Amino acid sequence: MFAQGITSKLQACGACHGVDGNSKIVGTPSLAGQPKTFLENQMIMIREGLRNIPPEMKGLLDGFSDATIVEIAQFYAGQTAQSQAGIRNQILYVQGEYISKEALCGTCHLPTYVGRDQMPRIAGQREEYLLHTMRQFRSNKATGRDTIMVASLYGMNEDDLKAIAHYLSQLK
Structure with a gap:
C-alpha cells in the first residue's frame, strides 16, 4: 500500500489527470501507462522549476520528496492507458x-x-x-x-x- 499521505496526493493529481491517470480534460495529458522513469523525471523537473508547465499546476509538487514522486510514478505507470480518441479520420x-x-x-x-x-x-x-x-x-x-x-x-x-x-x- 501507499505511504501515509500519498492517497491525498494521488487525489490531487487525479483531479486533472484522471483518478486512474486517464485524463478526460482537454489539453491535460494522461499519465496512465507512462514509463515510471519518464514520470519520475518529469515530476522532479516540474518540482525543481526546470520544466515549463501550465500556471494552474505551478507549486503542486513543491515539497514532494523523491520517495513520494517515486510512489506516484509507480502508481501511474501501473495503470492501464485508455485512449480518449475521437472518431478516426x-x-x-x-x-x-x-x-x-x-x-x-x-x-x-x-x-x-x-x-x-x-x-x-x-x-x-x-x-x-x-x-x-x-x-x-x-x-x-x-x-x-x-x-x-x-x-x-x-x-x-x-x-x-x-x-x-x-x-x-x-x-x-
Whole structure:
C-alpha cells in the first residue's frame, strides 16, 4: 500500500489527470501507462522549476520528496492507458502513420509508441495534447524536455503535426 499521505496526493493529481491517470480534460495529458522513469523525471523537473508547465499546476509538487514522486510514478505507470480518441479520420490516420514511420518516431518511443525509460508513451495520448506538445518542440519552446525532439520535428508543417497527433491518439 501507499505511504501515509500519498492517497491525498494521488487525489490531487487525479483531479486533472484522471483518478486512474486517464485524463478526460482537454489539453491535460494522461499519465496512465507512462514509463515510471519518464514520470519520475518529469515530476522532479516540474518540482525543481526546470520544466515549463501550465500556471494552474505551478507549486503542486513543491515539497514532494523523491520517495513520494517515486510512489506516484509507480502508481501511474501501473495503470492501464485508455485512449480518449475521437472518431478516426482515415486519411489523417494513414498520413500520420506514414510520417511517424518516416520520422523514425518508433526508434525512441518504440515501434508500438508505448515509450520506455525516459521516453513517454505517445500511443493513445490525447490528440490535442500531442499536437500542442509537438508545436512546442517544433518552435523550441518545450523548456525542460528532450531537445532531440526539436530536431526530429524540424521542417514539419502544421498538417504533418496534425496527422501525427491524430494517428498516435488512435493507437491503444
